Amino acid sequence: MSISFTNATEVFIFILLCSTYVCSCLWVYGDATTRDLGHKGAILPLIFIIAAALFLTMNLSWPLIVWPIGFIAWFMLRPTATHVIDE
Amino acid sequence: MLEKMLKDHIVAKPGFNRWLTAPAALGIHLCIGSVYAWSLFNPSLIKRLGVVTSAADDWSLKSVVWIFTVAIVFLGLSAAVAGKWLEKVGPRMVGALAAICWGGGFIIGGIGILTGQLWLLYLGYGVIGGIGLGLGYVSPVSTLIRWFPDRRGMATGLAIMGFGGGAMIAKFMIEPFIKIFYKAPEYLGTIDAITLTTDETGRRFAEIAGQLKEVVVVGANDVANMLVPGDPGIYVVGTGTVGVAQAFFTLGAIYFVIMMIAAFSYRVPAEGWKPAGWEPPPEDKQNAMISKHHVHIDEALKTPQFYQLWIVLCFNVTAGIGVLAVAKTMMNEIFGSTLPDIVDFGFASTYVLMISVFNMCGRFVWASASDYLGRRNTYWIFFTLGIILYCSIPYTAQQVSVNPSIVWLVYFYAATMIIFTMYGGGFATIPAYLADIFGTKYVGGIHGRLLTAWSSAGVFGPLAITSLREISVKNAINDLVDKIDPSTFQVKFGAGIDQLDQLVAAKTVTINKLMEIAPIGTVDPTPSLYNTTMYLMATILFVALVANALMKPVNPKHHMKE
Numbered sequence: 001m002s003i004s005f006t007n008a009t010e011v012f013i014f015i016l017l018c019s020t021y022v023c024s025c026l027w028v029y030g031d032a033t034t035r036d037l038g039h040k041g042a043i044l045p046l047i048f049i050i051a052a053a054l055f056l057t058m059n060l061s062w063p064l065i066v067w068p069i070g071f072i073a074w075f076m077l078r079p080t081a082t083h084v085i086d087e
Numbered sequence: 088m089l090e091k092m093l094k095d096h097i098v099a100k101p102g103f104n105r106w107l108t109a110p111a112a113l114g115i116h117l118c119i120g121s122v123y124a125w126s127l128f129n130p131s132l133i134k135r136l137g138v139v140t141s142a143a144d145d146w147s148l149k150s151v152v153w154i155f156t157v158a159i160v161f162l163g164l165s166a167a168v169a170g171k172w173l174e175k176v177g178p179r180m181v182g183a184l185a186a187i188c189w190g191g192g193f194i195i196g197g198i199g200i201l202t203g204q205l206w207l208l209y210l211g212y213g214v215i216g217g218i219g220l221g222l223g224y225v226s227p228v229s230t231l232i233r234w235f236p237d238r239r240g241m242a243t244g245l246a247i248m249g250f251g252g253g254a255m256i257a258k259f260m261i262e263p264f265i266k267i268f269y270k271a272p273e274y275l276g277t278i279d280a281i282t283l284t285t286d287e288t289g290r291r292f293a294e295i296a297g298q299l300k301e302v303v304v305v306g307a308n309d310v311a312n313m314l315v316p317g318d319p320g321i322y323v324v325g326t327g328t329v330g331v332a333q334a335f336f337t338l339g340a341i342y343f344v345i346m347m348i349a350a351f352s353y354r355v356p357a358e359g360w361k362p363a364g365w366e367p368p369p370e371d372k373q374n375a376m377i378s379k380h381h382v383h384i385d386e387a388l389k390t391p392q393f394y395q396l397w398i399v400l401c402f403n404v405t406a407g408i409g410v411l412a413v414a415k416t417m418m419n420e421i422f423g424s425t426l427p428d429i430v431d432f433g434f435a436s437t438y439v440l441m442i443s444v445f446n447m448c449g450r451f452v453w454a455s456a457s458d459y460l461g462r463r464n465t466y467w468i469f470f471t472l473g474i475i476l477y478c479s480i481p482y483t484a485q486q487v488s489v490n491p492s493i494v495w496l497v498y499f500y501a502a503t504m505i506i507f508t509m510y511g512g513g514f515a516t517i518p519a520y521l522a523d524i525f526g527t528k529y530v531g532g533i534h535g536r537l538l539t540a541w542s543s544a545g546v547f548g549p550l551a552i553t554s555l556r557e558i559s560v561k562n563a564i565n566d567l568v569d570k571i572d573p574s575t576f577q578v579k580f581g582a583g584i585d586q587l588d589q590l591v592a593a594k595t596v597t598i599n600k601l602m603e604i605a606p607i608g609t610v611d612p613t614p615s616l617y618n619t620t621m622y623l624m625a626t627i628l629f630v631a632l633v634a635n636a637l638m639k640p641v642n643p644k645h646h647m648k649e
Binding site: 005006007008011012014015016018019022023026027029030031033034 | 386
């Protein structure tokens, strides 16, 4: 994988974006589990991660497009019922 | 048999000494911490066939260094996935599986080395071994926190200290094992005495008893790089053994046995157990950051606190990787050239050893101190002190190049060692912080998922460091070229400034070579090459500082109902 940066600000933004990306995948997974989607809930974050890795090899801007689309799609498609897991 | 490994079957009887769980946890972490010694295998792996020097079909360094990164990525992924399972089955089952994966990973990796299958080495050590790392790392955390509710930080610091010290112990096993199993290849004679032929692929052959056999040539300058000292001359490829596969098998067996004994030593406290005479702190304003409630693993992922702690861990590790990556180079390049009487090879080697020692000690000291300081305050110290120290390092490097005084060396040494203690301390204090925020019930599982922060830092941290270094070198070269007369440049490099990019790519033009033709009085930019890295790391720490400062108790809506 080769990503070229021209200055430190770009590197800083890259780190922030990567962190946001991973955290959003974790959040979607947690949200899916508390909506009783079980293992199916893991599929969307997995698609996010694989897509990001694939797109990152092509161009830095591609994951930035994929991520918000996937995230908005999740908000539209997720089940409405949620619950706090009890003991 | 398997049932006896489950959580319900390992509940300690009344009167069990809780301190007996600490050596078990430490044992597992010392074994898996040897992953940090991966670089010790590299010189042998790239001489698998040639033994005395690399043969044509030997693996390149570039192809084996990524195995470590794969292992760290799988550490985070397996810890994240297995965290929930850990809370269900208990630490013994997870610890035993960790022993199988870590020990088995070495065995599979060893088979890969013997058979020359690089993918088996990646699968064995990187993937399966990496899974063993993740399982082993999280297995004792929640158990220790439950045994030591009065000193959570000290307990987890004790275990995670082992991870920092594992590489030091591994060093004393890996090198002797490789030497024990090493077998020098067949020596044919000196270079002058043997007639060699070279084929179209560049391989070299010698005729032995009417047959052409591939050989490697060890020149006088290559002797210093031999694993075991030998004579310069011609050696037959494939007739010796580098010993690394056998070392893998031996280490795998040793780690498996130790980790199994440790896993079978795990005991969990009975429900509701607490140390004699200890009462949980009252839930008042003073102890607001220590929750008495529990948050489920999956629910924790929906709280902002989880992501704040994710940032705290990830950015602390990224900044630590940043300084780890450049500290040794800075010591050699900057202080080695300005204070050569003090900073010699021995001094630099001791400095590298001290990095491991301070990293290890920081894990125990800072985590134990957090029991008294409070977790948020401990990280507040890490980040504020860290920002000051990171920002001061460029000034130190600049000053020592202008005024070579030992004061700057002492300051640099002390500053980097404090940073390394905080790097280790960040790892060791986070489980106790999680227990304070999310309760102790699922802390092992939540900790496992938080370790994705480590995996992320392990990937994009080095990526960022490499990029920053390239940017700094490029800028420094451009600045120097602007000051140099084009005709002098043409004479020195045999090409014009218009071909600068190609000359830099071919390593024909470097900062040192440009300094040779730079006008008198031009300041050498080498000490300032790391400034951007240090300032960026300080900025990253500032983001972590804000995330930590905004930490509040979890909203009660996320608490589990009792």
